[in-house]
Structure formats: C-alpha cells, structure tokens
Amino acid sequence: MKRKTLSLLLLSFTAVLAVGCTSNKSASDASDKKEAKTESTTHAKKSEHIDYDDQEEWEFSAGKMQSPIDIVTKKAEVMTPDTGTITIDYGKDITKAENNGHSIQITDGGTSVINGRNFTLSQFHFHAESEHTVDGKHYPIEAHFVNTAQDGRIAVIGVFFKEGIENKGFQEVLDDVNNDKNDPITDLNDMIPSNRSYYHYLGSLTTPPLNENVEWYVMKEPVEVSSAQIEEFKKLYSHNNREVQPLNDRSILEHDE
Numbered sequence: 248m249k250r251k252t253l254s255l256l257l258l259s260f261t262a263v264l265a266v267g268c269t270s271n272k273s274a275s276d277a278s279d280k281k282e283a284k285t286e287s288t289t290h291a292k293k294s295e296h297i298d299y300d301d302q303e304e305w306e307f308s309a310g311k312m313q314s315p316i317d318i319v320t321k322k323a324e325v326m327t328p329d330t331g332t333i334t335i336d337y338g339k340d341i342t343k344a345e346n347n348g349h350s351i352q353i354t355d356g357g358t359s360v361i362n363g364r365n366f367t368l369s370q371f372h373f374h375a376e377s378e379h380t381v382d383g384k385h386y387p388i389e390a391h392f393v394n395t396a397q398d399g400r401i402a403v404i405g406v407f408f409k410e411g412i413e414n415k416g417f418q419e420v421l422d423d424v425n426n427d428k429n430d431p432i433t434d435l436n437d438m439i440p441s442n443r444s445y446y447h448y449l450g451s452l453t454t455p456p457l458n459e460n461v462e463w464y465v466m467k468e469p470v471e472v473s474s475a476q477i478e479e480f481k482k483l484y485s486h487n488n489r490e491v492q493p494l495n496d497r498s499i500l501e502h503d504e
C-alpha cells in the first residue's frame with residue numbers, strides 16, 4: 248500500500264516536471280500508468296495556464312456542491328475531532344407564518360450554536376416530499392431551519408417528518424396558514440428531535456439562486472406528524488422538493504449524540 252502511494256507520488260512529480268505549457272512527448276512516454284499520468288498532466292497544465300493579465304477569462308467553477316443529496320449512510324465518515332454539538336434556543340412566540348407560494352415560511356428570532364459558532368434563526372419552511380433522501384428513501388415532509396451567522400454564513404438544519412402521532416407545533420403552523428392568522432407558534436421544539444445526531448456536508452440552497460457553501464445538518468432522527476397533517480400540508484404543497492443532486496467529491500460526515 249505504502250509502496251504504491253510512493254510510486255504514484257513520484258509519478259505525479261515526474262509528470263509535473265515534464266509537462267507544462269510546452270509539454271514534450273518523450274517525457275510523457277516515461278510511464279505506462281496512463282490514468283495517473285493524464286491526471287497529473289491536467290493539473291500541471293491548468294496551474295501553468297493561470298494568466299494574471301487576463302483575469303476576466305478565468306473560469307468560474309460552480310455547481311458541483313449542490314443540495315439536496317442522497318445520504319448513503321454506510322459511506323458517512325465520523326467527524327474528527329467531534330465537537331459538533333448543536334444547541335438550539337429558538338424563540339417561543341413565533342409569528343408571521345405565511346404561504347409564500349413555494350412553501351409555508353415562518354419568520355422568527357432565536358439563536359443556535361452550531362459546532363461552537365453562533366447563528367440566528369432567519370426563517371424556516373417545509374418541503375413535501377423530503378428533499379434529502381436516506382439510502383434512497385424519501386420521508387413525507389422535511390423542515391428546513393435556516394440559520395445565518397453574523398458574517399453571512401448559512402447553516403440549514405434539516406428535519407425529516409415521518410407519519411405517527413400528531414405534532415402540535417406543526418398544527419399551529421398549519422392553522423395559521425389555513426386561517427390566515429399570526430397566532431404564536433409555541434411548540435416549535437416539537438419539530439426538532441431531542442436527539443441531535445446528524446449528517447453534515449457542504450451544499451447549497453435548494454431554491455434559486457442555489458448559492459453554494461451552505462452548511463447542512465440533517466438530523467438523523469425524524470419527528471412525528473399525523474397522516475392527517477401530512478395530507479393537510481400536501482393540499483397546500485405537493486412536490487415542492489428539488490431532485491437529489493450528485494455528491495461529486497464531497498464527504499458526508501456524521502455526528503452522534
């Protein structure tokens with residue numbers, strides 16, 4: 248294993264030395280490991296070609312870190328060092344539940360501490376079916392709690408809803424929207440699992456403009472809502488979920504409580 252790594256390293260080094268913008272053919276024949284060589288060649292060429300006098304021509308690479316994704320649980324890596332505790336202190340009297348045409352959106356104050364950093368809850372909303380899937384499987388509903396830090400960083404806490412007993416907090420949201428009211432939502436914590444184990448990865452907003460570098464914390468444990476509540480939400484929205492996106496080079500991490 249070690250030997251292979253070393254020879255690959257040497258190989259890359261040779262390729263980088265040998266191949267630049269003015270690549271020469273005899274040098275590239277030096278190896279029979281074609282794949283590794285091609286990779287190194289591409290890297291070498293790219294870095295050689297950065298032209299600082301023509302910065303408008305630089306290619307902007309985006310779109311490789313999109314959300315949602317399918318969470319393949321057996322591929323999740325344990326976070327190390329694992330200090331990823333989430334503490335949530337969302338407001339108790341949330342008002343302003345509104346149907347924004349895409350989803351029910353609730354504006355609120357409230358704070359959270361995610362992995363040692365401070366965030367403010369800016370809004371939360373719901374999708375049906377769930378946007379993230381776990382080993383290919385959708386849940387009926389997924390809530391997104393959008394948290395923003397002072398420097399503008401966005402961290403979204405995703406919570407799956409599964410069919411079970413009625414959820415008081417979710418009913419307050421549905422009642423507000425159905426009756427066009429702004430009654431306080433007092434049971435917000437019903438919509439967040441008490442166990443804060445999660446999957447974490449870097450992704451994007453799931454609605455345009457699809458900004459990347461959004462931190463995702465998808466709770467492992469779902470909360471329950473009744474089948475009547477699922478139907479009620481689906482009357483307002485069905486299929487307001489974006490399709491899962493390719494993982495590409497990203498890792499999915501996990502934190503267990």
Ligand SMILES: [Zn+2]
Binds near residue numbers: 373391453
């Ligand atoms: Zn969302």
